[in-house]
Amino acid sequence: MLRRSIDARHGHPQYRLEMAIYTDPDTPESPLHSPPVPKHRPARKTSDQPVIIVGAGPAGLFxxxxxxxxxLRPLILERGKDVSARKYDIAKLSREHIVHPDSNWCFGEGGAGAFSDGKLYTRSNKRGNITAILQQLVAHGANPDILIDAHAHIGTDKLPAIIANIRKTIEAHGGEYRFNTCVTDLIVKKNTVHGVIDRHGAAHEGSAVILAAGHSARELYELFDRRGWLLEAKPFAMGVRVEHPQDLINEIQYGRRYAESLRLAACCRRNHAAADADPAIRSLLPPATYNLAVQTGERGVFSFCMCPGGIMVPATTERDSVVVNGMSNSQRNSPYANAGIVVQVTEADCCAFAAHGALAGLRLQQQAERAMYAAAHHSQAAPAQRLLDFVNGKPSARLGTTSYLAGVVAAPLHERLPTFIVVRLQQAFRLFDKKMRGYVSDSAMVVAIESRTSSPVRIPRNPATLQHLQLARLYPCGEGAGYAGGITSSAIDGIRCADALGGVLKKIVN
Ligand SMILES: Cc1cc2nc3c(=O)[nH]c(=O)nc-3n(C[C@H](O)[C@H](O)[C@H](O)COP(=O)(O)OP(=O)(O)OC[C@H]3O[C@@H](n4cnc5c(N)ncnc54)[C@H](O)[C@@H]3O)c2cc1C
Incomplete structure (x- = not known):
């Protein structure tokens, strides 16, 4: 089997399989059974200095x-903790609303990808070799199914072990990690970067620096702004996360017959007639997903990071902000389906912050996140409203249940979110309901704010050398530099930067 996908159009779900059929007795083994193992070489000392990588997210690790x-010898500087220690801070954030500014859903070993959904599909197919990335993940413990699934997914429960295995590979071949090391400045001489300085003033020298700090490393954007190093504003998106009962999404996507079978199975289970009927039917199809996009006026509104059978999580990195995101376990077995629904943000939306130059979008993002913290009575609970009420512009008297780990607080989001977002979301939800009948349901909830979909800032680089336009030997990389969005494209960008740098350093050494 080479590829597996589900076509759920028209309420008649079908598996589509791409197979290679051999009549020869020497049938090659399926990639599923013998995925190729990537080869690494022990780090040669090409120079006395390592290559510094800021950030152990997908971009930095790849x-x-x-x-x-x-x-070449990578030295990874990571502000957060290793992936196991990070779990305790994440639990504290969800349960006790305590935000650790260096160890949370975004910061720490594995970056924002570590406790994510682990969806691995990307639209940036042309930028790099996705198969090579999937093979690396399989070599480090991911299920080989990701090599053939059209919508490959790993799951939060599996990702930390894979990230720890990647660390073992990097260390075994001469690389080094320094955790709890937050980079706050660059060592620059004659417009060339020679290393970095951490929060405690320690210098870390290197032959080059790959800056892969993600889109929540706001202090680094501030640093560039302060020092007058080139930065650019870029379009991004903000909105809300919408959560439905998964069975409702299954019914909309897979059709009434599937839903009726499930209801019948539930009835059998209640009557002790066939206790395993419900799981048996559910095992035929995975929890349904969706992908929606509409234009409202000149502006795109689209679903983002849809998590079937998932939960919503508090993804802020700052104590006075509320940010929501979604993830799921490998089994995708929660009774909820959530997705970010976001509106494109343009320069015009940020005009109130024009004086902040390239940081105008960042300021808008910060203001909106702080407004949600205030709406949640200064807690990490997320402000929420029923979807039907949000669309009709009326407060929700009572909220339904949600999966949101830190709890929700009723708030009139149609009044609290920026107007340009509310108006477009309301229009978009009505259009979504035409595409997916029943989408605007009283059982669906809206929680806010989904603001960290992508970076509002780009750290510009030369398209040929991938070095910063002003600072030689600095490689802005991944989502935080504005060149990727998501795990796979960030990993691809990490590889591209290493390739660019590998060529340069080889030349220098030769
Ligand atoms: C809950 C959640 C679910 C997600 N689900 C998916 C999904 O299913 N599929 C998908 O494709 N994407 C998903 N994403 C997005 C995805 O995780 C990111 O796009 C991706 O991780 C970006 O990779 P990156 O390496 O560029 O940056 P990051 O992953 O953000 O990594 C940056 C790293 O740099 C470190 N760092 C920051 N500042 C400094 C500093 N000053 N000094 C030292 N270190 C620093 C951070 O601690 C972090 O480890 C999800 C994100 C979240 C939060």
Whole structure:
């Protein structure tokens, strides 16, 4: 089997399989059974100095793995903790509303990808070799199914072990990690970067720096702004996360017959007639997903990071802000389906912050996140409203249940969110309901704010050398630099930066 996908159009779900059929007795083994194992070389000392990588997210880790193939020695500086220690801070954030500014859903080993949904599909197919990334993940413990699934997914419960295995590979081949090391400045001499300085004033020198700090490393954007190093504002998106009962999405996507079978199975279970009927039917099809996009006026409104059978999580990195996101376990077995529904944000929307130059979008993002913290009575609970009420512009008297880990607080989001977002979301939800009948349901909830979909800032680089336009030997990389969005495209960008750098350093050494 080469590829597996589900076509759920018209309420008649079908599996589509792409197979290679052999009549020869020497049938090659399926990639599922023998995924190729990537080869790494021990790091050669091409120079006395390592290549510094700021950030152990997907971009930084895949850059490090690739540098090893060039025989170069990566030194990874990560502000957060290792992936196991990070779990305790994440639990504290969800349960006690205590935000650790260096260890949370975005910061720490594995970056924002570590406790994510682990969806691996990307639209940036042309930018790099996705199969090579999937093979690396399989070599480090991911289920080989990701090599053939059209919508490959790993799951939060599986990702930390894979990230820890990647660390073992990097260290075994000469790379090094320094956790609890927050980079606050660059060492620059004659417009060339020679290393970085951490929060405690320690210098870390390197032959080059890959800056892969993600889109929540706001202090680094402030640093560039202060020092007058080039930064650009870029379009991004903000909105809300919408959560439905998963069975409702299943019914809309897979059709009434599927829903009726499930109801019948539930009835059998209640009457002890066939206790395993419900799981048996559910095992035929995975929890249904959706992908929606409409134009309202000149503006796109689209679903983002849809998590079937998932839960919603508090994804802020700052104590005075509320940010929501979604993830799921490998089994995708929660009774909820959530998705970000976001509106494109343009320069015109940020005009109140024009004096902040390239940081105008960042300021808008911060203001909206702080407004949600205020709406949640200064807690990490998320302000929420029933979807039907949001669309009709009326407060919700009572909220339904949600999966949101830190709890929700009723708030009139149609009044609290920026007007340009509310108006477009209301129009978009009505249009979504035409595409997916029943989408605007009283059982669906809206929680806010989904603001960290992508970076509002770009750190510009030369398209040929991938070095910063002003600062030689600095490689802005991944989502935080504005060149990727999501796990796979960030990993691809990490590899591209390592390739660019590998070529340059080889030339210098030769
Ligand atoms: C809950 C959640 C679910 C998600 N689900 C998916 C999904 O299913 N599929 C998908 O494709 N994407 C998903 N994403 C997005 C995805 O995780 C990111 O797009 C991706 O991780 C970006 O990779 P990156 O390496 O560029 O940056 P990041 O993953 O953000 O990594 C940056 C790293 O840099 C570190 N860092 C920051 N500042 C400093 C500093 N000053 N000094 C040292 N270190 C620093 C951070 O601690 C972090 O480890 C999800 C995100 C979240 C939060």
């Amino acid at each position: 850059a490090a793995l690739r540098l090893l193939e060039y025989g």
